[in-house]
Amino acid sequence: GAGVSQSPSNKVTEKGKDVELRCDPISGHTALYWYRQSLGQGLEFLIYFQGNSAPDKSGLPSDRFSAERTGGSVSTLTIQRTQQEDSAVYLCASSLGGSGRGADTQYFGPGTRLTVL
């Protein structure tokens, strides 16, 4: 079976534009996470989806960031009016879920490298 996939792998955009990043989790995984990793930094939690429950958005840095998960599968992270400080690698991960947020093994996608000029 396929692992977690993300698209695009690289995205270059101009400051002020909106971007959408896509994540396809492993089939059957009920939990989905978004993180970002700035150069030389650790992973920063953004948002967590578990099944049909309301997402945990506690890590979103501003209201320019939002995410959806349609049909319990594919997720889209949207960044509106991008700023240069949004430049980072955005990683998506999925897990079987059911053990609680972050409590089980997460399988990471290859990430999307976002560069805001």
Added chain:
Amino acid sequence: EDKVVQSPLSLVVHEGDTVTLNCSYEVTNFRSLLWYKQEKKAPTFLFMLTSSGIEKKSGRLSSILDKKELFSILNITATQTGDSAIYLCVRELTFGTGTRLTIIP
């Protein structure tokens, strides 16, 4: 405060050496602490630790959790160049900044 601190930040050793990577945290109530290896972009799973004092082993790698002293260690014996990577410790959704390990042939 919900912090995960890893040390050292960077470590350079020769092939064949043994290394110990440290991870300390501050929150006492949690389900699991995990270790990941990040070579390029996607971290890959190494260990999940849920109980204190029980060592997990996988080949040359081993890890243990001490819930009383609030830390975990990751040991790598007989290091190889393929072990060069960033090693990440995570307590639920809080990641440490990682330890960058470089193995010199």
